[in-house]
Amino acid sequence: MITIKTKEQIANMKAAGEILAACHREIAKMIKPGITTQEIDKFAEKFILDHGATPEQKGYNGYQYATCASVNDVICHGFPKPEVLKDGDIVTIDMVVNLNGWLADSAWSYRVGNVSEQADTLLRVTEESLYKGIEKAVIGNRLGDIANAIQVHAESNNFSVVREFIGHGIGEVMHEEPQVLHYGPAGRGTRLKEGMVITIEPMLNTGDWRSKLDSDGWTARTKDGGLSAQYEHTIAITAEGPIILTAQ
Numbered sequence: 001m002i003t004i005k006t007k008e009q010i011a012n013m014k015a016a017g018e019i020l021a022a023c024h025r026e027i028a029k030m031i032k033p034g035i036t037t038q039e040i041d042k043f044a045e046k047f048i049l050d051h052g053a054t055p056e057q058k059g060y061n062g063y064q065y066a067t068c069a070s071v072n073d074v075i076c077h078g079f080p081k082p083e084v085l086k087d088g089d090i091v092t093i094d095m096v097v098n099l100n101g102w103l104a105d106s107a108w109s110y111r112v113g114n115v116s117e118q119a120d121t122l123l124r125v126t127e128e129s130l131y132k133g134i135e136k137a138v139i140g141n142r143l144g145d146i147a148n149a150i151q152v153h154a155e156s157n158n159f160s161v162v163r164e165f166i167g168h169g170i171g172e173v174m175h176e177e178p179q180v181l182h183y184g185p186a187g188r189g190t191r192l193k194e195g196m197v198i199t200i201e202p203m204l205n206t207g208d209w210r211s212k213l214d215s216d217g218w219t220a221r222t223k224d225g226g227l228s229a230q231y232e233h234t235i236a237i238t239a240e241g242p243i244i245l246t247a248q
């Protein structure tokens with residue numbers, strides 16, 4: 001069942017999203033060669049708690065951290081680690097903020113120092129593909145319209161779209177219906193209605209889209225060792241068009 005949110009509930013989620021966005025803005029300033037993803041995770045956890053919210057990912061299905069920190073070939077769900085980030089790395093920080101029982105979810109990829117032209121383009125095109133998807137998140141469109149806009153932009157830039165990890169409805173729980181794919185034909189799937197809140201969170205790879213899971217049971221990497229990036233916003237479908245609840 002897809003839950004429809006009232007204007008007040010969307011405002012509650014926007015308040016959670018503002019904390020999350022502010023946290024990403026601080027992380028953007030911290031990211032440089034020599035910092036560890038463990039330090040970033042500790043910072044994010046404290047930032048969220050200091051703003052009267054809680055990090056929803058911590059304890060979720062046994063996950064131990066406030067953030068996911070996915071470096072280079074890691075697609076998603078990487079653990080924060082005590083190893084330093086190096087010049088030229090890319091890292092995706094993903095987190096979910098719970099404010100008074102209402103959630104917001106946003107992931108962002110960051111450049112560490114000077115990155116290769118390929119990495120730089122991957123991040124730019126992945127971010128662009130998120131906004132191509134958001135543009136289609138309007139009442140009366142279908143989920144396939146979002147998915148197709150993302151896939152067309154990614155593939156026309158010679159990147160692939162990850163299949164195994166997808167977006168989702170969100171509200172008082174992290175993963176609600178519907179499933180939000182980032183690939184597939186336009187004109188198909190669930191029709192978007194006022195009051196739906198979904199995440200759009202494309203993961204793009206430089207090589208093949210297929211992934212493999214580390215023995216830790218969480219860390220998903222590209223099978224071929226290529227780079228992967230991700231940008232994610234929480235989006236409300238409204239009569240005024242899509243509202244980005246996690247806008248930075």
Ligand code: MF3
Pocket residue numbers: 056057058060061063067068077094095096105106199201232
């Ligand atoms: N933020 C992720 C998502 O987009 C969830 C990460 S899994 C967790 O759905 F266990 F870390 F929470």
Ligand code: CO
Pocket residue numbers: 105167168199201232
């Ligand atoms: Co999500």
